[in-house]
Amino acid sequence: MVLQSSQSKRIPSLDGLRAISIGMVLFAHLTGTAGFPVTHRWRVLGDTGALGVRAFFVISGFLITKLLIRELNESGGISLKRFYLRRTLRIFPAFYFYLVIMGLVSAFGVIVLPAADLSKGALYLINYAKARSWYVGHLWSLSVEEQFYLLWPATMCVFGRRSAMRVAGLLMVLAPIARILIWYALPDFRFGIGEFFPTIMDALAAGCLLAGFENEVRSHAVYERFSNSLVFFVVPTLVIIANALSTHAKFAFILGDTVINLGIALCILRCIETAEGRLGRMLNSKPLVFVGYMSYSLCLWQQPFLNRSSDFGLATFPLNLLLASACAALSYFVIERPLLARRLRLEELFLTTPRRLAPANALSD
Numbered sequence: 612m613v614l615q616s617s618q619s620k621r622i623p624s625l626d627g628l629r630a631i632s633i634g635m636v637l638f639a640h641l642t643g644t645a646g647f648p649v650t651h652r653w654r655v656l657g658d659t660g661a662l663g664v665r666a667f668f669v670i671s672g673f674l675i676t677k678l679l680i681r682e683l684n685e686s687g688g689i690s691l692k693r694f695y696l697r698r699t700l701r702i703f704p705a706f707y708f709y710l711v712i713m714g715l716v717s718a719f720g721v722i723v724l725p726a727a728d729l730s731k732g733a734l735y736l737i738n739y740a741k742a743r744s745w746y747v748g749h750l751w752s753l754s755v756e757e758q759f760y761l762l763w764p765a766t767m768c769v770f771g772r773r774s775a776m777r778v779a780g781l782l783m784v785l786a787p788i789a790r791i792l793i794w795y796a797l798p799d800f801r802f803g804i805g806e807f808f809p810t811i812m813d814a815l816a817a818g819c820l821l822a823g824f825e826n827e828v829r830s831h832a833v834y835e836r837f838s839n840s841l842v843f844f845v846v847p848t849l850v851i852i853a854n855a856l857s858t859h860a861k862f863a864f865i866l867g868d869t870v871i872n873l874g875i876a877l878c879i880l881r882c883i884e885t886a887e888g889r890l891g892r893m894l895n896s897k898p899l900v901f902v903g904y905m906s907y908s909l910c911l912w913q914q915p916f917l918n919r920s921s922d923f924g925l926a927t928f929p930l931n932l933l934l935a936s937a938c939a940a941l942s943y944f945v946i947e948r949p950l951l952a953r954r955l956r957l958e959e960l961f962l963t964t965p966r967r968l969a970p971a972n973a974l975s976d
Contacts, residue, residue: 622677623886626903627894628670628879633906635663636913637932643919646928657854661805662871664752665814667906669875671756672763672818679767680822689768696961698760700954702907705946706753707733709911713746722746722915738806749914751806758808759815776823779816783869786813790864804864817872821880828880838881846881850874908939908947 639660641647656662682689710733717724728744731737735758738751767775789809793800804810821828828834837843853867853874885891893899902909916931916938925934950957 622674622883624882624891624894625670625674625879627896627899628666628882628903629906630899630902631894632663632666632670633902633909635659635666636910637917637935639663640913640917640919641928641932644917644921644926644928644931645919655855656851657857659854661857662850662854665811665868665871666875667752667910668755668759668811668814669818669821669872669879671759672815672820673822673876673879674818675760675763676767676819676822677825679764680772683767683772689764690962691764691768693958693962694764695760696958697954700950700957701947702753702757702760704950705908705911705942708942708946710747713915717746738808739803741802745918745920746915749910753910755806755808755811755815759812763815763819772823776820779819779823782816783813783820783872786810786816787865787869790868791861794860794864805868813869814872814875817876818879821876825880829884838884843877843881846874846877850878905939905943908942909935912938912942 636659638649639658642649679689679694710729713722713724714729716722717729722744724744724746728737728740728747731740731743732747732750732754735750735754737743737747738754738758763775766778770778786809789807790804793804793807793810800807850871853863853870856867857863859867882891882894886895913935916926916935918926918931925931
């Protein structure tokens with residue numbers, strides 16, 4: 612697989628949306644750090660980090676489902692072995708490289724990282740840990756993603772596309788129920804609302820539904836009129852308002868999170884459709900696309916440096932952002948990119964019949 616040819620088939624605007632999402636996460640973690648002009652009390656728009664992570668989840672659900680549907684259409688089935696191999700090559704090397712470095716830094720006494728936290732992170736179970744070190748705390752979102760990767764392809768493989776979409780719709784209903792149930796019936800576990808998989812799975816399910824019904828939504832006359840009018844800007848406005856009201860638990864758990872998930876999904880669809888417009892040109896500009904490429908590495912490496920509780924000089928803005936970006940670039944160019952460039956060759960080593968399917972977003976899927 613040649614990177615250039617695969618890049619030409621990337622879904623427009625998605626990398627720019629990834630860049631904006633990781634930007635929201637970085638802003639949230641920079642807030643309150645030494646030297647950063649915005650304090651942690653600045654919450655006018657709600658938690659921008661949580662909104663950025665939720666956007667990542669919707670994008671992931673959309674991309675993975677789109678890839679699986681493409682494989683179903685082209686081959687009549689889904690190879691779980693191939694899917695999990697691709698996920699392993701895409702996710703594990705950079706992830707475990709980060710954990711090894713954190714473990715070594717902890718062993719030398721530079722940071723405090725309990726062995727239990729390290730092991731939970733390595734097993735992608737950190738989203739179920741109540742108290743955890745800052746240096747692996749952010750891995751909760753990657754744990755949710757990995758749990759999704761484990762479950763969703765198997766669901767589509769067993770049930771097929773149409774029934775899998777019904778499952779995704781059911782998850783959209785069950786997630787708010789899970790949040791409310793934990794809030795009232797299991798108060799000791801309230802810390803996990805929004806991180807336990809059953810309480811956040813509707814964000815991923817929204818992306819799955821978008822991929823499953825993308826063509827139907829686009830061709831609907833009502834959507835066409837709505838998406839081409841100024842009234843559409845009500846959608847991102849509602850997302851921002853719902854995020855700002857997220858501190859009101861009952862509203863967020865029952866309605867607010869659903870509004871955000873569906874709103875993000877509609878915004879993704881419109882950004883893909885209007886890639887040639889002013890917003891589309893910005894989202895597909897080289898700087899934003901490059902940041903989108905690096906979003907996974909940035910997600911991994913921002914946490915050690917963007918720490919508002921740290922007294923280290925390295926955690927002072929703007930040095931902290933520069934160091935996080937430098938480590939992310941190292942991870943991307945030394946680990947991620949070389950492996951992705953050789954992914955087809957590696958598939959040929961492990962699979963007897965490697966398929967030459969061009970991924971939706973080759974460097975980021």
